[in-house]
Amino acid sequence: MxxxxxxxxxxxxxxxxxxxxxxxxxxxxxxxxxxxxxxxxxxxxxxxxxxxxxxxxxxxxxxxxxxxxxxxxxxxxxxxLVRTFQISRLFRPLTVEDNIRLACIQRLGLQSSIILSGSEKADLGDAVASVMDLTGLSDSARMTVSSLAYGEQRLVELALALALRxxxxxxxxxxxxxxxxxxxxxxxxxxxxxxxxxxxxxxxxxxxxxxxxxxxxxxxxxxxxxxxxxxxxxxxxxxxxxxxxxxxx
Ligand SMILES: Nc1ncnc2c1ncn2[C@@H]1O[C@H](COP(=O)(O)OP(=O)(O)O)[C@@H](O)[C@H]1O
Ligand SMILES: [Mg+2]
Missing domain, CATH: 3.40.50.300 (P-loop containing nucleotide triphosphate hydrolases)
Known part of the structure; x- marks a missing residue:
């Protein structure tokens, strides 16, 4: 193989x-x-x-x-072929969910999250939810990255890498x-x-x-x-x- x-x-x-x-x-x-x-x-x-x-x-x-x-x-x-992002790649003032959304927008090739068709919105929502699910970050979705414990910040880095599929x-x-x-x-x-x-x-x-x-x-x-x-x-x-x-x- x-x-x-x-x-x-x-x-x-x-x-x-x-x-x-x-x-x-x-x-x-x-x-x-x-x-x-x-x-x-x-x-x-x-x-x-x-x-x-x-x-x-x-x-x-x-x-x-x-x-x-x-x-x-x-x-x-x-x-x-993806490696984990350095901590500096995180947008620390933004929420966990917004960080992941930005990475998903990049991967899906969407121009922005402001003007999206219905199906694009659904794809993006699914992609964000699946990454949060995979990393167990759903409960922290609305927290800013800067307010998380360091271990969880590293978890967000992992999530951003996973967002690239x-x-x-x-x-x-x-x-x-x-x-x-x-x-x-x-x-x-x-x-x-x-x-x-x-x-x-x-x-x-x-x-x-x-x-x-x-x-x-x-x-x-x-x-x-x-x-x-x-x-x-x-x-x-x-x-x-x-x-x-x-x-x-
Ligand atoms: N840009 C560089 N210029 C010169 N030497 C380097 C550079 N990057 C790494 N090295 C040297 O290469 C060796 C291996 O480094 P590195 O890959 O960081 O090892 P490890 O991750 O296993 O600790 C070390 O001796 C390091 O000093
Ligand atoms: Mg090393």
């Missing part, structure tokens, strides 16, 4: 520094893959190369079998900065994403990684050290030594 997302020989150099080395990975439809590795291993850079935020020095990216290596970030997003969703530390007591809000939402959506996430919290991932890719010094099931990764000698330290069983 064609992979939802595939990289072949991706590489990135910053001058003499090889930050991404010959990374070839397949992500199947419905993947739940964690990308882990020490700080500076090149995880964020790899996401930037995949989404087109950075130009690769070498290699190719395929989405559903079609090469997208030359496309802009926006064009890749229109084809269904991705086939592949890349999450760079979705729970970063979220207090431990709120991290379940994010992980619950991620756990209930549509099963056919391929989800790739970078996460430092190993409990979250092992709870959520069906596959783990370990990146060290810009290269894939090993990939496999959580069980295989947990018992991999070099991973234990390099990544987990000696403490972890």
């Amino acid at each position: 064609t992979a939802a997302l595939q990289t072949i020989g991706l590489a990135k150099n910053f001058g003499a520094l090889n930050v991404t080395r010959n990374v070839s990975l397949d992500f199947e439809r419905g993947a739940r893959t964690a990308l882990i590795g020490p700080n500076g291993a090149g995880k964020t850079t790899l996401v930037n190369l995949i989404t087109g935020a950075l130009d690769a020095s070498a290699g190719q990216v395929f989405l559903d079998g079609h090469e997208i290596s030359g496309l802009s970030q926006a064009a890749r997003a229109r084809r269904g 991705p086939n592949v969703l890349l999450l760079d530390e979705p729970a970063a900065g979220v207090p431990q007591s709120e991290s379940h809000i994010i992980m619950d939402a991620i756990a209930s994403l549509p099963s056919e959506l391929a989800v790739v996430f970078i996460e430092h919290d190993m409990d979250l990684v092992f709870r959520f991932a069906k596959k783990i890719v370990v990146l060290v010094d810009g290269a894939v050290l090993v990939e496999g099931t959580p069980d295989a990764i947990a018992s991999h000698e070099e991973v234990k030594r390099i990544y987990f330290g000696e403490a972890r069983p």
Whole structure:
């Protein structure tokens, strides 16, 4: 079966520094893959190369079998390759619902929400409701983003990404900065994403990684050290030594 997302020989150099080395990975439809590795291993850079935020020095990216290596970030997003928005992409004075509506308007290609035909209005309403449903944000719909707890603000970012109807969703530390007591809000939402959506996430919290991932890719010094099931990764000698330290069983 064609992979939802595939990289072949991706590489990135910053001058003499090889930050991404010959990374070839397949992500199947419905993947739940964690990308882990020490700080500076090149995880964020790899996401930037995949989404087109950075130009690769070498290699190719395929989405559903079609090469997208030359496309802009926006064009890749229109084809269904979406990453979470940074917190700064949120319109904090607006309500949760209005933020989501703006993202849906963009995806549906509507000019504005002021002059809409009856069917456009219905489509937009359905799209907004479905995203709020997916993320469990319906109860907070009328609250301004700035009044939400930080964990819920990260949830709104996830909602904006989902509003673009991705086939592949890349999450760079979705729970970063979220207090431990709120991290379940994010992980619950991620756990209930549509099963056919391929989800790739970078996460430092190993409990979250092992709870959520069906596959783990370990990146060290810009290269894939090993990939496999959580069980295989947990018992991999070099991973234990390099990544987990000696403490972890
Ligand atoms: N724009 C850049 N210019 C030079 N070096 C960079 C740049 N971006 C990242 N790096 C370097 O690339 C390496 C990988 O960084 P990064 O992808 O952010 O790692 P990770 O997300 O795994 O912590 C680091 O050594 C970092 O300093
Ligand atoms: Mg990073």
